[in-house]
Amino acid sequence: MTTEVLLSISGLHKAFGGLIAVNQMQFDVHAGEIVGLLGPNGSGKTTVMNLISGALQANEGKVVISGKDITNLPAHKISHSGIARTFQLVRVLPDLDCIENIEAGLAYRTKPLWGDAAHAAALELLDRIGLAKQAHTPAGDLTYIDQKRLELGRALALQPKLLLLDEWLAGLNPSELQDGIALVRQLKDEGLTIIMVEHVMDAIRSLCDRCVVMNAGTKIADGTPDEVLSDPEVIRAYLGDSHA
CATH class of the missing domain: 3.40.50.300 (P-loop containing nucleotide triphosphate hydrolases)
Incomplete structure (x- = not known):
């Protein structure tokens, strides 16, 4: 190590x-x-x-x-x-779909991503955390584990x-x-x-x-x-x- x-x-x-x-x-x-x-x-x-x-x-x-x-x-x-974090109580944006939740994180990284670049990066991150098939599902409709995955993805969006x-x-x-x-x-x-x-x-x-x-x-x-x-x-x- x-x-x-x-x-x-x-x-x-x-x-x-x-x-x-x-x-x-x-x-x-x-x-x-x-x-x-x-x-x-x-x-x-x-x-x-x-x-x-x-x-x-x-x-x-x-x-x-x-x-x-x-x-x-x-x-x-x-x-x-x-430094990025998740919280004890899951904090997703329930009315936005999974891609939009990740794009919100991408907009706040040191070098923000917007538009097509953000969309492509969000899809890649969703695949990485196992949510690629729920890309267009509203965050509020996800199961508990998938909401946790999404919050983790948004944290990872900050690199x-x-x-x-x-x-x-x-x-x-x-x-x-x-x-x-x-x-x-x-x-x-x-x-x-x-x-x-x-x-x-x-x-x-x-x-x-x-x-x-x-x-x-x-x-x-x-x-x-x-x-x-x-x-x-x-x-x-x-x-x-x-x-x-």
């Missing part, structure tokens, strides 16, 4: 009034890695994703991608620096170096889950770097090179999936003292 650090987070801190949601968070992500961001509900994982992507402003700390400090830049500037997946595999049935895992693995094989917030342990063990585990806003473990999932402090965070 390459040793190039693509993303570096240091001293990241976010408080909402008296609640500390992220407490001096620190980790690196290397190019080509899939890093799982794990932890029980309320541990601060989505807040970290929001701080990286610009949906929230940090109180302290730094977010650096490819050597560029992007801390607290507006979300569109962070996107142009090479990211780093993709943030926030519980992208949640809510899928067993066969959809295997399809989703295969699609994420394909993106990794294409060289994309991914941070995924996930609770599906099969996916974590199957996909992640490394896992960073949070509890109550703080990093409590960083290592391979097997290392962190057998760590007594991680087991305690998920299951309580009696299981550690």
Whole structure:
């Protein structure tokens, strides 16, 4: 694996009034890695994703991608620096068809595409994510897994170096889950770097090179999936003292 650090987070801190949601968070992500961001509900994982992507402003700390400090830049500037994301709750444009949803993403990349070029690129992306046959289907008529595919396609339209997946595999049935895992693995094989917030342990063990585990806003473990999932402090965070 390459040793190039693509993303570096240091001293990241976010408080909402008296609640500390992220407490001096620190980790690196290397190019080509899939890093799982794990932890029980309320541990601060989505807040970290929001701080990286610009949906929230940090109180302290730094977010650096490819050597560029992007801390607290507006979300569109962070996107142009090479970061794209999906959300816990799927966000598609329901009245537009699949091609139009992807074209909306293509219009916001660093070098925007329009017209015939955008149409051709959108068709190619739909094929890549397994939605070529639904190109003209309104997004609101898609199944849940296909809406997730479409949102992923729109993120990929931005040509990211780093993709943030926030519980992208949640809510899928067993066969959809295997399809989703295969699609994420394909993106990794294409060289994309991914941070995924996930609770599906099969996916974590199957996909992640490394896992960073949070509890109550703080990093409590960083290592391979097997290392962190057998760590007594991680087991305690998920299951309580009696299981550690």
